[in-house]
Amino acid sequence: MSSTHTIAHEIRNDFGVPFTHRLLFDRDVLNPENPLLDSIFGREDDDTPRSGLIAVVDQGLAEAQPGLEESITRRFAGSDLPELREVLLVPGGEACKNDPAIIERILAAIERHRIDRRSYVAIFGGGAVLDAAGFAASTAHRGVRVVRFASTVLAQLDAAIGVKNGVNRFKKKNFVGTFDVPVAVICDESMLESLDVRHWREGFSEAVKIACLQDAAFFNSISDVADLIRERDLDAARPIIRRCAQMHLEHIASGGDPFERLEARPLDFGHWSAHRLESMTDFELSHGEAVAIGICLDSAYSHLGGRLDQAEFERIIDLVKRLGLPISHPLLVDDRLIAGLEEFREHLGGRLTITLLDEIGRGVDVNDVDLDRVRESISVLGSLAG
């Protein structure tokens, strides 16, 4: 080594950044008699000036629940809660993640209403609106406080629970985003009452996914009430939603790597094909429906590869069907599906890793995909869907 290198010097620091995540289940949280919001937004001490708040509301939700905007305004008015400065309506669904102008609108509102790091952006909506508005809020002043009000089954048991947000760019899903921890995630079951039946049912595919991967007893619990869930029985669905949300949160909080910095994450079970199917159908297929198909595909692949036995494979197909969810789709045979594998690997980085099932409740990561077996799995599903 040359003499110039004797001056080299390294200082290395390992440190942790502390976060608190609160997940709250209740109903009618906007009812002025319900004290739940006081525990979230209450003033820290009397010296602090009253902070501000803007609400970003999923237009689809606002239309389905016509009194919502008024309820929000009433709940925050004349209270010790932050001062509500504007309610912004934004289009729901994937549209809001595809349109950069929506991010700009939210940033401009944050600036206009002087929302600072002690102030709030309250987001009411499904996963897509939570993702897009959460991304804007997480970059303004390097992150203002976010409270997520999850308004769909899918959001309450999965999408709203995590620490991610993001928007689509270059026609790639979630190409741009951040990891950020909301102050609180509020799952108000009264918001689920206005969901149409498709958007009610689709959420439960994420519960099937996590049960398949981690918990055979939970799979049985879902199976026990699948017919009631299909018919929108909230009492039957409530424990499934809460258990799924909790499992999801525990995975993030105790997995040791919530911001996915250390390990290359495997492609989520059922999701490599699901993301691709969504975009191939121009989002005609909803995320939860696509995941239901993706679960069936990865289960068939696990079965044909000698991992998952016939009986367990059939139980998974049967559960998905009983929940009123699709198990196949005509576009599965389109070659663009397979091309999605590489796009997904690139988003996650590192080697290609997909998750399969050894049995219900036990997922396993593998590093290669046999494309012929994928095609065989697709034709098995086609015949089962009949």
Added chain:
Amino acid sequence: MSSTHTIAHEIRNDFGVPFTHRLLFDRDVLNPENPLLDSIFGREDDDTPRSGLIAVVDQGLAEAQPGLEESITRRFAGSDLPELREVLLVPGGEACKNDPAIIERILAAIERHRIDRRSYVAIFGGGAVLDAAGFAASTAHRGVRVVRFASTVLAQLDAAIGVKNGVNRFKKKNFVGTFDVPVAVICDESMLESLDVRHWREGFSEAVKIACLQDAAFFNSISDVADLIRERDLDAARPIIRRCAQMHLEHIASGGDPFERLEARPLDFGHWSAHRLESMTDFELSHGEAVAIGICLDSAYSHLGGRLDQAEFERIIDLVKRLGLPISHPLLVDDRLIAGLEEFREHLGGRLTITLLDEIGRGVDVNDVDLDRVRESISVLGSLAG
């Protein structure tokens, strides 16, 4: 409480996100014989595909060091380091933080060259380029790997060390940004050799700041070599730069709140007026020069308020002068200066808190500002500047 509230249920999780920060000092790191980059970019294991890299280079740096692009290309070619896929030149200084098109260019390059979370964006430049390119990289795929090559004194002892990045929006400095931890920060002293004398000197104002706040012995060390530093003596400057960078990093890593989530941060000593002066002079005044003036202003204010004694106040003014830095500016008397206080408070959130000096080495936070005393301090500086 009404019966509906009996269903309320909360799940709370406190968790930490682990980060590693590496700060490396050396010279000629792009020399193929220097092994330093191997320790940063080396392949994790042989199974992993070779990752990719794009370099973002400060145009001012590239012009001052004509061989730089070629050196970068040569260092990464034919090695076990990541594959260099493009070198992007971007304008340096505040211009690059004011132009959203630069963020778009960097994101597009990340997409075009398939830079994933296991791949790298290497940024060569001063604080502004590190901030802007770092922001783009921290949002692509929710964060690809960033290695910062700090090319100015200011960056090596302060700006590059932290965990922040950001760009200006709505004419507000750093309105949009993220907290993100680079894989490594590399301070190559050979990159300082092409700095003009103004940009050499300005960096040391941040060393004076941190010494005033925390460490009287460090203040004495700077004072001992101030005349040599003014004349660009690298051997005299080296220990000052390294000590300052280390203090900065320790503050971030061991302060317990690196992402500034828990506490409202006080306005940094000397900085409330500095940020404002920069924009009021259309960035004619550099950041470090503005900080030098801001330090003198907050010191005068501390002295006039009965905190800092006359002798210590004079030592600070004398040190700033000996470093070849300004102590005052004609625009200090402009009313827009004071208006900047509120804008700064809003960026940080919470109550207005500024930091003053009780003595050299001991900062103190206070919550109110006497505007008449600010004006008096300004006229004291005016007369001292002569």
